[in-house]
Amino acid sequence: MADGTNAPPMTDGFHLVVDALQLNGLDTIYGVAGIPITDLARLAQASGLRYIGFRHESSAGNAAAIAGYLTRKPGVCLTVSAPGFLNGMVALANATTNGFPMIQISGSSDRAIVDLQQGDYEELDQLNAAKPYAKAAYRINRPEDIGIGVARAIRTAVSGRPGGVYLDLPAEVLGAVVSAEVGARSLVRVVDAAPRQLPAPETITRALEVLEKAERPLIILGKGAAYAQADDDIRAFVERTGIPFLPMSMAKGLLPDDHPQCVAAARSYALAQADAVMLVGARLNWLLGHGKSPQWSPTAQFVQLDIQPTEMDSNRAIAAPVVGDIASSMAALLATLGKGRIRPGSAWLGELEKRKAVNAQRMAARLTANPVPMDFHSALAAIKDVLCKNPETYLVNEGANTLDIARNVIGMRAPRKRLDCGTWGVMGVGMGYAIGAAVTSGQPVVAIEGDSAFGFSGMEIETICRYQLPVVTVIFNNGGIYRGDDANRGADADPAPTVLMKEARYEKLIEAFGGKGYYAADPQSLSRALVEALASRRPALINCAIDPAAGTESGHIGNLNPQSALAPRK
């Protein structure tokens, strides 16, 4: 072989990473290019993977995470070493917190230099930095381990409770050469990455017994139920038992919000009065008052369906834990469910109906009030009507008032179409989620963004324009975080901490990239703009002027603000 004529064909780390992703059906990479992964992005594109290049790694990571949520395959985010890696980490941590399957692959610098802290280019101990924020963190140290490393990352991301996996790829490994035969043999196709996890039969009968004894049962659907894609069985269980249900925000649309058994419009009454609660892929975290009084009755019995055994009894006692994947658990419940044995009391259903009607009337009045300047409700009423006629549209939503009010006003009719701030209430996911949803589905996306929320990922409108994605960004411009009318309490002329530029012409930003900008100060022009923008299937941005005084501090969760012990509240 010394003469080169009989040299065996060779491959390298770059090729093996691409081969390993393709072998496992991962077809899209969301990233930001640079040393040492630029050629990985190029090679991926040349090999038929789709590469979506972002302006910031957080957005690339958020796109990957939501792609994972929508497709049940891990979304792949590619970052450069140290700063790029860290920028992506927020999204990886957010994916883990929300249970979205994602893999962040990051190039890293020379281990020998990094470990002795000798000052390499973009030096950082990335593997250890990632550990607390990821479901798992792995490093591949040899090219012949790329196959098994990628396989391990895939299985870890999607099995059990899904989450974010960090995969460290030192530059040296990417550039290392091995024989093509050794390389090919080292690749691993993951078989059944997220196997069914069947619930124990006795847990099913126990769960049904709790519900049979109840007078005032309630079902809570969470985003774990949406993720499970067991839509038909979940609907069948809800309808056959007649139990009223409440969707958590990203579970909206799993059953339509206008379903007669949906009690979202009587939420606090339903939580407080239920005597038996079945949680389906929803955690008893802060979003559900930790399952405690005063939001909940202290004597309510809980049934919980979750894939994660340690979720049981995490906040309060669970009378009937059902550990398994939701599709299997739901199928088992349906198979065991006797006819007519679960019967919600008629007084319970009647009272819920009454309260729903009163609240619906109150909401209708707010939606038609039409104040000048426009408030959140009248802007959302206009959007709601347009979205009703475009049910294929994804809805991305972030902000405080913009989030809370939109969640209540805009009904969803299809599952997994509402993508929002999730478990952390994080700002900055908007454009990444919008891009991830548009890329994976090819469907139009409307992103309803608070003006502050938009700012965290706003530069990605260039990405949206560059890839010509059908994303319409609607900015609720009330000139600030929560409100735009706060005053500086000090002596200088600086704006108050929550204030942003009220007169900002956000629509001009997208025009810089060839997208279509609109300005809307009333519901009619908002409606016209949205209809036109959606029909065009091209990038657009609508800057909505919202009354700076219309919002409330922290939206619907102002109670979580600690009060200053020294100064009286304004």
Ligand code: ADP
């Ligand atoms: P929400 O915020 O909508 O209430 P959470 O994110 O708090 O939802 O809870 C989702 C739960 O669903 C998590 O505890 C997670 O373990 C669980 N989960 C996710 N996927 C599945 C699945 N396929 N089967 C069962 N449980 C699941």
Ligand code: TPW
């Ligand atoms: C990563 C804190 C919560 S809500 C919000 C911030 C900054 C913005 C609210 O203003 P917006 O909405 O978007 O204009 P509106 O309609 O009420 O005016 N940094 C991160 N995440 C969070 N949650 C914050 C800060 C916050």
Ligand code: MG
């Ligand atoms: Mg605002």
